[in-house]
Amino acid sequence: MIEIDRVSKSYGGRHVVDEVSLAIPEGMFCVLLGPSGSGKSTLLRMINRLVPLDGGTIRVGGEDVRRVPPEVLRRRIGYAIQSVGLFPHWRVGDNIATVPRLLRWPRRRVSERVTELLELLRLDPADYRGKYPHQLSGGEQQRVGVARALAADPDVLLMDEPFAAVDPVTRAALQAELLRIQQATGKTIVFVTHDIEEALRLAGGIAILEHGRLAQWGTPLAILEQPASAFVGEFVGGAASGLRVMALRTVADRLRPNETAAGEPLLDEASLRDALAAMIARHADRLPVIDRAGRPLGAITLADLVR
Amino acid sequence: MTAANPATAGSGAGRLQLHNRVLAALIAAGAAGALAVGFVTLAPNRLVSGRPIGFVVACGPHFAAGMTALALVLLAAAVVPPRPALHRTAAIIAAALFVLVLATAGHAAASLAGAAPAAARISLGAGFWVVLGASALAVIDGLQRAGTSPWERLMFAATLAASVLLMTRSGVFDSLSLAHEYWAHRQEFAAALVRHIVLVAAAVGPALAIGLPLGVAAAHRPKLQTPLFAVLNLLQTIPSIALFGLLIAPLSALAAAWPILGSVGIGGIGMAPAIIALILYALLPIVRNAAAGIAGVDPAATEAARGMGMTARQLLWRIELPLAVPLLLAGLRIVLVQTIGLAVVAALIGAGGLGTFVFAGLGQYATGLVLLGALPTIGLALAADFLLQTVATLATGRLGR
Numbered sequence: 001m002i003e004i005d006r007v008s009k010s011y012g013g014r015h016v017v018d019e020v021s022l023a024i025p026e027g028m029f030c031v032l033l034g035p036s037g038s039g040k041s042t043l044l045r046m047i048n049r050l051v052p053l054d055g056g057t058i059r060v061g062g063e064d065v066r067r068v069p070p071e072v073l074r075r076r077i078g079y080a081i082q083s084v085g086l087f088p089h090w091r092v093g094d095n096i097a098t099v100p101r102l103l104r105w106p107r108r109r110v111s112e113r114v115t116e117l118l119e120l121l122r123l124d125p126a127d128y129r130g131k132y133p134h135q136l137s138g139g140e141q142q143r144v145g146v147a148r149a150l151a152a153d154p155d156v157l158l159m160d161e162p163f164a165a166v167d168p169v170t171r172a173a174l175q176a177e178l179l180r181i182q183q184a185t186g187k188t189i190v191f192v193t194h195d196i197e198e199a200l201r202l203a204g205g206i207a208i209l210e211h212g213r214l215a216q217w218g219t220p221l222a223i224l225e226q227p228a229s230a231f232v233g234e235f236v237g238g239a240a241s242g243l244r245v246m247a248l249r250t251v252a253d254r255l256r257p258n259e260t261a262a263g264e265p266l267l268d269e270a271s272l273r274d275a276l277a278a279m280i281a282r283h284a285d286r287l288p289v290i291d292r293a294g295r296p297l298g299a300i301t302l303a304d305l306v307r
Numbered sequence: 308m309t310a311a312n313p314a315t316a317g318s319g320a321g322r323l324q325l326h327n328r329v330l331a332a333l334i335a336a337g338a339a340g341a342l343a344v345g346f347v348t349l350a351p352n353r354l355v356s357g358r359p360i361g362f363v364v365a366c367g368p369h370f371a372a373g374m375t376a377l378a379l380v381l382l383a384a385a386v387v388p389p390r391p392a393l394h395r396t397a398a399i400i401a402a403a404l405f406v407l408v409l410a411t412a413g414h415a416a417a418s419l420a421g422a423a424p425a426a427a428r429i430s431l432g433a434g435f436w437v438v439l440g441a442s443a444l445a446v447i448d449g450l451q452r453a454g455t456s457p458w459e460r461l462m463f464a465a466t467l468a469a470s471v472l473l474m475t476r477s478g479v480f481d482s483l484s485l486a487h488e489y490w491a492h493r494q495e496f497a498a499a500l501v502r503h504i505v506l507v508a509a510a511v512g513p514a515l516a517i518g519l520p521l522g523v524a525a526a527h528r529p530k531l532q533t534p535l536f537a538v539l540n541l542l543q544t545i546p547s548i549a550l551f552g553l554l555i556a557p558l559s560a561l562a563a564a565w566p567i568l569g570s571v572g573i574g575g576i577g578m579a580p581a582i583i584a585l586i587l588y589a590l591l592p593i594v595r596n597a598a599a600g601i602a603g604v605d606p607a608a609t610e611a612a613r614g615m616g617m618t619a620r621q622l623l624w625r626i627e628l629p630l631a632v633p634l635l636l637a638g639l640r641i642v643l644v645q646t647i648g649l650a651v652v653a654a655l656i657g658a659g660g661l662g663t664f665v666f667a668g669l670g671q672y673a674t675g676l677v678l679l680g681a682l683p684t685i686g687l688a689l690a691a692d693f694l695l696q697t698v699a700t701l702a703t704g705r706l707g708r
Contacts, residue, residue, distance in 0.1 A: 050614055074616035085611030089629050148615070156616075211621050 002156065002188065006054035009042055009212075018044045018212040019056070024205070027156075027186045029179075031199040034209035035235070035247065040192045043209070044158050044277040048077045048191065052128045060156060074097055078149035078157035078187075084141045086133040088185045092118075092144050093129040117147040120181065137169035146178065150187075159191045163198070175201055196236055200224075201245055208232050221248050246305065248274040251289055252297075254304040261299035265290040268297055272305050279305075328447050329383040330397065330413045334382050340437025341374075347415050347435060352426045353484070353673055359432050362440040365415040374411060374438075377404040381445060391443065391453050398449025402463065405442040406470050413479035428484040430674055457697040464693055484675030485682075492664065492679065500683060503660035506578065506650045507687075510585030511642055518590050519635075522597020523623065534600065539591040547649055550587065551656045554580035581658030585649055589642045596638025598633025633703040640695035647688045651680065 009017040009231040017039040024030045032040040040197040045051040047058055049070045058065045065073055086095050093114045100110045118125040133141060142162060149157055163171045179202060183191055193199055199206050200220045208215045208223065216228040224245045227233035237244055253266040265273055265288040279285060285302040325331055346357020363371050377400055384397040416429040423429075446467075450460055480486050489496060525532045545553070551571065559575030562568050573579040604627050612622050627633075654662025661680040668676030 045614075048614060049609075069617050071616045074614060079611070079614035081607065081611060081614070083605075083607035083610075085605065085607035085609075087608055087612070087626055087630075088605070098612075098617075102616055102621070145611075148611075 001059075002030075002190065003057075003059040004047075005057045005059070007043070007046060007058060008054050009039075009046060010054060011049060015212050017046065020209070020214045021056075022207055022214065024188060024190065026188055029182050029189045029191065029202055029204045031203035031206045032190065032192045032209060033194070033196065033206050033235075034198045034202075035194060035214075038192075038209040039212035040209050041160055042212075044160055044190055044192050044275075047156075047158055048074045048079060050074075056281070069286060071102075075102055075152060076154055076156075078152075078154040080142075080145045080149040080157070080159045080162045082161040084143060084145040084162075086141055086148075088133050090133075091129065092123075092131050092133070092136070095133065095144060096151050097147045098148060103152055105152075111164060113151060114262065120150070121147045121177065123147075138166050139174065142166055142170075142174060143177070146174075146181075150181070150185075155188060157187050157189045159189065161192055161194070164193070164195070171198075178202065196244070200248065204241060208235060210235075221245065224248065225302045242306075243273070246276065251275050251300055254307060255289055255298045256300060256301055257298040259299040260296070261288040263287050265296070266300065267292065275280070275300060276302075276305055318651070324388075325386055326389050327397075329447075330381060330385040330445055331613070333445045333448070334378055337378065337438045337441035340434050340441070342434075344434045344437070345432035346438075347412060347419065347432045349419055349423065349429045350428045350430070350484075351424070353428050353487075353675075354671065356672070357428065357430055359434075360415070360419065362434055365419065365432075366411050367414070367418060370411040370414055372406070374404065374407055377407060387592055389452070390567035394449045394453035395455070396449075398443075398446050398453060398455075401442050401449055402467055403446035405439065405446060405467065408439045408442055409471060409474060410479055413474065413481075413483065416480070416482035428487065428675065429482060430484045431678075457493070457700045461693075461697055468690075478665060484603050484673075485678050488664075488668075488673065488675040488679045492676075495663070496679065499659060499661050499663050499680075502658075503647075503650055503662075503684070503687070506581060506585065506653060506658060506660050507643070507646050509578070509582045510589055510646050511639075513582075514586045514589035514593055514642065515639070517586070518593030519597050520670070521590070522594040523601060523627075525594060525598040526627075535594065536591075539594060542587045544593050547584065547588070547652045548655065549579060550584045551653065554583055555656065556585075576657040578658045580656055581650070581653035585653065589646055589647060592638045592641040592645070596634045596641075597631065600634030600638075601627045603634065604630045633699055636695055636699040640692060640699065643691040643695065644688045646686060647691060 002022075004020060004022040004024075006019050006021050007017060008015065008019055020039075020043060022030075026145060032044060034040045042051055046053055047060065047065065053060070053066070060073075060077070086092075087098075089109065090098075093111075095116045096117055097110045100113055110283055114129065115125045118128055123140065123143055128136075128140075128144075133144070136144065142165075146159075149159070153217050163174050166174065175198065178189075181187075191202060203220055205218065206220055206223050207217045210229075210231050216223055216232045218226075223232065224236055224241050227236060227241075233241070249272045250268065251266050251270050251272065251274075254272065255268065263284050263286075264278075266278055268291050270278075275287070279287060279302055286299055288299050289297045291297055341362040346362045348357030348359050350357035366374070380400055381397060381404070384393060384400070385394065412431055412435050420427065446463070450463060455463075474480065501610050521535065524573060525535055542550075555575040558580050562574040568574075608626055608630070609622060612626050617625065650658075650660050651662035651665055654660055654666050662686050664676050664680030665684075666680075668674065668678075668680065
């Protein structure tokens with residue numbers, strides 16, 4: 001649980017973060033979304049006190065971050081950044097072991113943890129542990145960066161555009177990897193990005209920032225379907241946001257129960273976008289719907305997709 | 308650069324093409340030096356300037372033929388198509404030539420001395436230095452082209468140094484005026500060499516102790532840089548003799564005011580002002596390289612280190628300083644070479660060291676004595692430079708840069 005309570009920051013009289021309040025429940029994947037200069041990175045860096053607060057309070061796990069020495073606080077919070085910042089003179093294993101060693105874990109436990117994390121990030125420990133960062137590709141470096149952030153098993157993970165510098169294919173793989181890890185470990189993640197697609201893909205909750213102010217805070221669907229302002233509507237894609245809704249809504253939402261149709265059936269948990277793609281591919285405007293067990297549930301029509 | 312070029316292939320000897328211009332130029336320069344100016348000089352006594360003796364006369368037919376043969380082999384190496392093995396062989400031949408040049412000079416001196424009165428002095432001539440320099444450069448050129456590893460170069464340098472030492476020990480150079488001066492000043496020589504090294508160590512050690520923290524501070528506080536570097540640059544512009552002189556007055560005054568200082572060796576002349584001046588000169592390269600080394604650390608690495616909970620001290624010792632090591636070593640290399648050279652001037656204010664012979668030799672117009680001070684100084688500087696370069700290459704290699 002991270003409670004951000006009327007937090008402000010200004011540089012030279014300019015409000016970079018302006019009275020932002022946000023309560024991020026435990027285990028949520030929260031995305032801070034906004035254009036550059038909206039204050040999202042600054043807000044993120046205030047959580048681990050890399051940026052000092054001018055006003056307001058931030059509590060992590062119920063504790064005011066200003067009551068803890070900054071180094072102690074940061075060792076309890078994972079941190080990954082776009083430029084990765086692996087230490088070039090340390091091997092991959094030593095990089096991952098950074099925080100456990102700062103916490104003076106026993107040598108054996110550190111070594112076991114490094115192995116565990118390399119496996120979690122699907123990097124062969126025997127192969128990768130002894131490599132230097134310059135021997136890795138960009139995507140591998142970012143995997144090591146995420147492993148390093150997870151090393152001391154923090155409850156909270158802060159990530160500042162971690163996948164912005166890798167190619168689209170690698171980025172998609174890393175996003176899937178991160179979702180899997182988040183679902184498996186139940187960590188609270190605060191993730192900064194300016195990429196709406198990435199936000200929709202990852203987020204359980206999205207906070208949209210505009211000029212340091214919180215413009216909207218809600219689920220991806222709520223933000224797409226009920227934008228709180230013209231700015232939010234514009235930022236999440238204007239007219240194109242309908243297509244994004246289709247990627248989030250499932251066939252089950254628009255199902256005609258107990259009706260029937262001919263053709264190969266759709267899964268009820270498929271997105272409306274997948275349904276549209278299937279109809280185009282099969283030249284059909286009406287398809288049957290089944291559940292995972294194969295039981296027929298009903299049908300869906302082309303008109304239902306845009307209802 | 309293949310034989311396909313019609314201008315060079317047209318002569319019919321298509322494969323005879325100049326592949327290594329540097330080596331050819333060095334051989335030409337060596338040959339010109341050997342033939343145009345005296346290889347050694349002969350003077351009737353220690354205090355008058357000598358008469359140059361030509362290469363062939365001085366060396367005798369056997370040594371002259373041997374050196375010519377090695378030079379011709381090197382020339383052949385310059386015109387055959389290059390391969391790494393060829394460059395390595397050329398370096399070995401050039402090294403053999405280097406040793407032979409030294410042996411020839413010793414032999415020439417010995418044969419001239421046999422026919423001359425006891426007071427006569429035989430010194431090394433301009434021709435000798437040109438040939439020796441050209442062969443040394445040919446060694447370096449060959450090693451560079453062969454892409455040798457730092458260890459291989461170290462082995463090469465050690466072998467050359469050992470053979471020079473061996474020749475010295477077995478008396479090859481005993482008839483040269485340099486050797487006469489050495490035997491005449493044997494006792495002082497060992498003391499002066501030790502004193503020189505002590506001067507350098509006593510200056511570079513404290514300079515590191517002062518300069519490294521200053522460099523770190525400058526890197527962390529950019530506002531400090533302008534005034535700090537203004538002062539250090541100003542110090543560097545003061546001529547060394549002037550700085551040694553400038554320190555005499557305040558230090559004498561200090562010693563006069565507190566006699567206890569004088570009793571521990573602090574005074575207007577002697578080692579104290581010399582070491583202070585050498586420290587002041589050493590500060591600029593150390594501070595500049597330390598600041599540049601730390602400022603050059605990837606900001607992402609320091610951001611990540613801070614974000615993971617390193618304290619400022621941990622960040623400095625675990626991340627910033629290790630990553631600045633290549634530049635720190637480069638700074639240390641500059642400082643060592645500079646201080647070894649500057650310490651010669653310190654002899655002027657009674658600090659001792661190898662400069663003593665240089666200034667005594669200059670005063671007496673005895674080039675042998677000047678060389679007795681200058682050659683070990685050059686040797687020390689070269690050794691320090693080479694060792695630190697090797698260490699720096701190895702340290703940088705680990706970072707994969």
